[in-house]
Amino acid sequence: GDSVTQMEGPVTLSEEAFLTINCTYTATGYPxxxxxVQYPGEGLQLLLKATKADDKxxxxxxxxxxxxxxxxxxxxxxxxQVSDSAVYFCALTNILSNxxxxxxxxxxxxxTVIP
Amino acid sequence: xxxxxQNPRHKITKRGQNVTFRCDPISEHxxxxxxxxxxxxxxxxxxxxxxxxxxEKSRLLSDRFSAERPKGSFSTLEIQRTEQGDSAMYLCxxxxxxxxxxxxxxxGTQLSVL
Numbered sequence: 001g002d003s004v005t006q007m008e009g010p011v012t013l014s015e016e017a018f019l020t021i022n023c024t025y026t027a028t029g030y031p032x033x034x035x036x037v038q039y040p041g042e043g044l045q046l047l048l049k050a051t052k053a054d055d056k057x058x059x060x061x062x063x064x065x066x067x068x069x070x071x072x073x074x075x076x077x078x079x080x081q082v083s084d085s086a087v088y089f090c091a092l093t094n095i096l097s098n099x100x101x102x103x104x105x106x107x108x109x110x111x112t113v114i115p
Numbered sequence: 116x117x118x119x120x121q122n123p124r125h126k127i128t129k130r131g132q133n134v135t136f137r138c139d140p141i142s143e144h145x146x147x148x149x150x151x152x153x154x155x156x157x158x159x160x161x162x163x164x165x166x167x168x169x170x171e172k173s174r175l176l177s178d179r180f181s182a183e184r185p186k187g188s189f190s191t192l193e194i195q196r197t198e199q200g201d202s203a204m205y206l207c208x209x210x211x212x213x214x215x216x217x218x219x220x221x222x223g224t225q226l227s228v229l
Binding site: 036041043044046101102 | 118119146148156157159160163165208216217218221222223
């Protein structure tokens, strides 16, 4: 079945450091890929998405590129801030499958940015 | 946009009791989802409604679980004869048909079964 695997945390970085959180997926067909973020005390919210191969999603300085050849969707940011401290979830949905309304989430990666 | 609202925020119950959670989605969203999240895991899909119709259910949703969405507005998730393994965060999310891939999540209901 469809699934997502993301790197385990927690990740601790100093402010202005470079961030990479790895995510790989298993799916048939052409899934859409997402990064969701959960800030402390808040619900999950969409950070960025990509719906087809080679698409790059971007938002708030974060980027991720849909790589079909490596089945990956790694999250990157060039210079993290303290306000980026949160839990990041990679996710996919496969609209053309018979479970097309289900989103599959990774286990989440906790990021702490220290001043 | 007042966001997705879930009540209660926390529920502590004894094993064997029934519990009911409520979710109020964003008013114009016709798609509503229930997810369950345990510590250290990502959200796991439970069920999906489009308007008042329950269109998908996960095999995680045993016979003790039932969800409704009367009139296609708020939704309730009931767990009968709770077990300790039901302890988890129960998340509700909604989205619109035109932008189905952008889920808006509530803050969840944390269930503890003693």
